[in-house]
Amino acid sequence: MKTLKNIFLIILTIGVLQSCVVSEKPNIDFFTNSKYDFKGVKFMSINVPTALAKSYIKKALKEDSENEETINLVKKASKIKVLTVANGSEKMINDYNQYLSDNHYEEWATIKHEGDNINIRVKQDGETIKxxxxxxxxxxxELVFVDVKGNFTISDISKMINSVSVNN
Structure with a gap:
């Protein structure tokens, strides 16, 4: 969990310090292409400039003595989008999960930590996770959605999940 929290904090810090695109409109497909009623829901979207983010994230992870699996995973990322949602609902999460299932995302892990649930889903193209x-x-x-695009292997994701699970 510490690794994921660090990544989220680093991404948000980069969002504030670097010239990335921050918006109050959602940047993740379910929320932008949905006829869902988002009354009362507040969004903050961050499109992280990956070229700037990678070196900063890798350096911060090394300083925090994070494992090589997580650092190697960051190296393979090609695009990172972060969406925070305030006033979300259980129904919205359930509908989002159904959307992911309908669009061939496989659930790989659910990690529970101090009342928070972290869910990792992937979309594969053969042996490559895109x-x-x-x-x-x-x-x-309060919800945080992180959309990471890249060319990952099954082994990359499994090692990262195992290292996060072991550290908690």
Missing amino acids: NMLITVGSKQK
Whole structure:
């Protein structure tokens, strides 16, 4: 969990310090292409400039003594989008999960930590994973969605999940 929290904090810090695109409109497909009623929901989208983010994230992970699996995973990322949602609902999460299932995302791991649920889903093209979606939900109806595109192997993701699970 520490690794995922660090990645989220680093991405958000980069969003503030670097010239990335920050918007109050959602940047993840389910939320932009949905006829869902988002009344009362507040979004903050961050499109992270990957070229700038990679070196900063790798350096921060090394300083935090994170494992090589997580650092190697960051190296293979080609695009990172972050979406935070305030006032989300359980129904919205369930509908989002159904959307992912309908679009051939496979659930790889669910990690529970201090009341937060972290869900990792991937979309494969043969042996290559082209897209990884990480969802972090809390009891306070606050959600974080991280959409990571790249060329990952099954081994890359499994090692990262195992290292996060072992560290908690």
